[in-house]
Ligand SMILES: [Zn+2]
């Protein structure tokens with residue numbers, strides 16, 4: 001319903017445009033090839049990036065191409081689920097299982113290189129099936145916790161048999177273009193990666209999960225230099241803006257940090273004004289205070305422990321203007337540079353820090369207990 005009314009609005013808008021642009025003089029309708037009396041309309045064909053002139057009769061045709069949204073009149077293909085493809089988009093559409101599998105495999109191979117070094121990469125425990133949209137909707141509504149993807153273009157179903165044993169089924173929608181299907185394949189593959197790598201007790205907001213999957217598709221399309229898919233990913237409102245935030249975090253801190261955050265971040269989402277939280281990670285439980293071999297390296301003069309708060313086991317250290325718990329890591333901005341500071345332990349009047357991953361640990365005392 002939403003799509004229908006939006007399309008109608010779009011047609012109304014372009015009608016005004018057409019009136020002012022070409023008036024009633026009009027050209028030949030590009031859909032029916034005729035020149036009937038009445039208004040001419042302009043519609044944007046976003047696939048081919050051009051304007052299409054159409055007559056009033058064609059603008060009101062009920063059936064539109066599921067790829068370019070332009071009304072179909074002749075030489076179109078009707079899919080088993082009732083959708084249509086125009087004569088241009090049918091040429092690039094994935095319409096059989098073998099082609100779907102080859103598009104999927106190419107995408108998965110490229111996503112492997114994107115997720116390289118980031119934990120388990122599911123592979124042989126994934127089955128891929130091309131289904132029409134009716135079947136996809138049926139699978140979607142029968143899958144608890146499944147999500148609705150970009151007007152439902154893919155669904156991932158994961159079954160967990162034991163702690164490390166999973167089986168994934170990926171369903172891809174019939175009739176997508178090859179590049180769209182590759183983007184959906186990358187998105188769904190990211191779901192299998194999340195399902196195997198993100199601990200079950202880690203809470204991540206739903207839009208952020210979907211945005212991470214979109215981000216993975218975005219990385220793939222960037223690797224392939226596919227500008228149209230990049231635009232489609234940024235423009236779709238599916239993740240309610242979260243994709244923009246994750247793209248920003250990736251620009252600032254790189255994709256692998258965002259993926260590491262998915263696995264062990266301390267926050268449930270990332271906000272656009274605080275993308276530095278992407279490097280705040282939960283650590284394995286730190287050793288008890290006193291057992292860490294502390295090397296008495298001098299902390300950079302301008303790194304200061306300004307305060308300690310909270311109660312055991314949740315104590316907080318205020319280091320410059322960043323608050324850290326045990327095991328948390330965050331960038332601390334200094335006048336000249338930014339240090340990545342990890343808090344290993346909090347004592348009654350001091351903290352043990354690891355700075356920029358250095359093996360030498362730093363003990364920083366409270367401001368009122370200055371170190372010498
Ligand atoms: Zn089309």
Ligand SMILES: [Zn+2]
Pocket residue numbers: 147148149187191210213
């Ligand atoms: Zn998804």
